[in-house]
Amino acid sequence: MEGNEPDPRFTLANERTFLTWISTSLALSAGGIAMAVVPATVFVPWVRTLLAVVLVLLAAVAAATAYPRWRHIQRALRRDEPLPPPALAPMVGYGVAGVAVLALVLILLSK
Known part of the structure; x- marks a missing residue:
């Protein structure tokens, strides 16, 4: 990589x-797998599948973008440039919050 150490x-x-x-990606994957095997009495099957898919997709995105982000930051550090904005954090944060809110609403409605 070019630039100063x-x-x-x-x-x-x-x-x-x-x-x-x-x-984080591993935890999201585990959460998605756990959601997929939640008993049928907790959520209807399509909701379980939806929540599991969203969590696993967030895991895949986090894992796939972690290394490119590391390289961009390392390059900026070496060139003494401003750091790139954290594009991944809002997506994962809002995604997990959305899953949590939907799960909470469905849990409260099932009682």
């Missing part, structure tokens, strides 16, 4: 962020 603390922080996105 950045402060190791920034490089290591960037690496920790990458690993956190990978961990």
Whole structure:
């Protein structure tokens, strides 16, 4: 990679962020799988499937974009440029919030 060697603390922080996105992706995958096997008495089948698919898709997006984001940040650090905006965070945050709100509403309606 071209440019100057950045402060190791920034490089290591960037690496920790990458690993956190990978961990988040694994957690979202586990949540999607767990949602897919929730008993039929909790949600109707199409809702379980929808929530599971959304969680697994969010996991795939988080995993697929973690490395390119790491490279963009590393390149910006080496070139002493502004860091790129966190495009992935809002999508994952809103996606998980949407799944949680929908699940909460359906749980409350089923009681």
